[in-house]
Amino acid sequence: MDAxxxxxxxxxxxxxxxxxxxxxxxxxxxxxxxxxxxDLACGEGRNALWLATRGWQVTAVDFSSVALEKAARAAAxxxxxxxxxxxxxxxxx
Numbered sequence: 001m002d003a004x005x006x007x008x009x010x011x012x013x014x015x016x017x018x019x020x021x022x023x024x025x026x027x028x029x030x031x032x033x034x035x036x037x038x039d040l041a042c043g044e045g046r047n048a049l050w051l052a053t054r055g056w057q058v059t060a061v062d063f064s065s066v067a068l069e070k071a072a073r074a075a076a077x078x079x080x081x082x083x084x085x086x087x088x089x090x091x092x093x
Contacts (some may be wrong), residue, residue, distance in 0.1 A: 019027050038058075039059070059089065062091075
């Protein structure tokens, strides 16, 4: 798939993967002290958002600019302290 295909996939109003963070991410990260995280193929940002709300500094990267826009919108209502821990970037990993 190319970036356009991913943009089409994320273009709907519904979240493609849902809002809760991935269960495996939650299971492993819960027992770790907050640090720095790199979320590759972050999609709509569910894991990055979850990590940032728990004190992690997160760089989240995706191929789809549409997904990144949705992630930024999801982060907008969060407290400033959480938003400042998030960095969104578009990249072909």
